[in-house]
Amino acid sequence: MKIATWNVNSLRVRLPHVLDWLKTVEPDILALQETKTEDSQFPLEPLQSLGYHVVFSGQKTYNGVALVTRMAPENNITDIPGLEDPQRRILAATVGGSRIVNLYVPNGSEVGSEKYAYKLDWLQRVTGWLEGERQRHPHLVVLGDFNIAPADRDVYDPVAFENKLLCSAPERAAFEALLGIGLIDSLRRFDQPEKTYTWWDYRMNGFRRNLGLRIDHILATEALMSACLSCEVDQGPRGLERPSDHAPVLAIFGDSAS
DNA sequence: ATGGTCGGTAACCGA
Numbered sequence: 001m002k003i004a005t006w007n008v009n010s011l012r013v014r015l016p017h018v019l020d021w022l023k024t025v026e027p028d029i030l031a032l033q034e035t036k037t038e039d040s041q042f043p044l045e046p047l048q049s050l051g052y053h054v055v056f057s058g059q060k061t062y063n064g065v066a067l068v069t070r071m072a073p074e075n076n077i078t079d080i081p082g083l084e085d086p087q088r089r090i091l092a093a094t095v096g097g098s099r100i101v102n103l104y105v106p107n108g109s110e111v112g113s114e115k116y117a118y119k120l121d122w123l124q125r126v127t128g129w130l131e132g133e134r135q136r137h138p139h140l141v142v143l144g145d146f147n148i149a150p151a152d153r154d155v156y157d158p159v160a161f162e163n164k165l166l167c168s169a170p171e172r173a174a175f176e177a178l179l180g181i182g183l184i185d186s187l188r189r190f191d192q193p194e195k196t197y198t199w200w201d202y203r204m205n206g207f208r209r210n211l212g213l214r215i216d217h218i219l220a221t222e223a224l225m226s227a228c229l230s231c232e233v234d235q236g237p238r239g240l241e242r243p244s245d246h247a248p249v250l251a252i253f254g255d256s257a258s
Numbered sequence: 259a260t261g262g263t264c265g266g267t268a269a270c271c272g273a
Contacts, residue, residue, distance in 0.1 A: 009264075009265065009273085010265055010266075013264095013266095034265095062266090062271095062272075107273055109272080109273085115272095147273090201262085201263075202262085202264050203261085203263045204262055205262090206262095206263095242264095244264095245263090245273080
C-alpha cells in the first residue's frame with residue numbers, strides 16, 4: 001500500500017503534474033493540500049478516469065484539501081468538534097480499514113502574529129481530536145503540510161531560522177505533542193540522503209541550491225509503522241516546469257500491518 | 259542590496 005502527501009499550490013495549475021505522478025507512482029492514497037479550488041470547480045473527472053475515488057473540501061482562493069484513493073473512502077469528515085473554522089484544512093476518511101487524516105496546517109505568517117496564534121490554537125484543537133481518532137482507529141495515518149520543520153536537520157540554515165516561523169519552539173512543541181498521542185514520523189524511520197527537504201521557496205533559486213525545509217510529513221501509529229517498508233521524498237515533480245513549491249512524500253506499507 | 263517568486267485574482271494578499 002502506497003500512501004502519499006503533496007501540497008500542490010493550486011490543483012488546477014498542477015493537474016498535469018498530479019495526473020502524471022499518479023500514473024507513474026500508482027499510489028493507493030494521495031492527500032492533496034492547497035487545492036485552492038471551490039468544490040463546484042474541482043477537476044473530478046480526470047482523476048476518476050485514472051480509476052480513483054476523490055473526496056474534497058475546498059474554498060475560493062485559499063486552502064483546500066482532497067483525498068485521491070483507490071478504495072472507496074468512508075466516514076468522511078471535514079469539520080471537527082470544537083473547531084469552528086471556515087478555512088478548509090481538514091479531510092479525514094476511512095480507506096481500506098485505515099483512518100486517513102489529511103491536514104493543511106496554517107502557515108502562521110510570522111512568529112507572534114495573529115495568524116501564528118491561530119496556527120498554535122488550531123494545532124492544539126486538532127491534536128485533541130486526533131487523540132480520540134487514535135483510540136477509535138488503531139490504524140491511523142495523519143499526513144499533510146504541517147508547516148513545521150521538526151528539528152534543525154530539517155532546515156537548510158538552522159541558525160538563520162532559529163525561533164523563526166516553521167521552526168519556533170512552540171511550533172516544534174506542537175509537533176512533538178502530535179507524536180505524543182502515539183504517532184511516528186515515518187520518514188525518520190529510514191535512512192535519508194543528507195539535507196532531505198519537502199519545500200523550497202520559489203525565490204532565490206531555492207530548489208536548485210537545495211535551500212529547503214522538511215515541513216510535509218506522514219505520521220502513523222506503530223501498528224501501521226511496523227509494516228512500513230520505506231518513506232521518501234520524491235523531488236522529481238519539484239524540478240518540472242511550473243512546479244509546486246512542495247515535493248510529494250511517499251510511504252510504502254506491506255501487508256503485515258497488525 | 260533585508261530583495262527575490264508564485265497563484266489567485268484583479269491591487270494586492272498569502273505562502
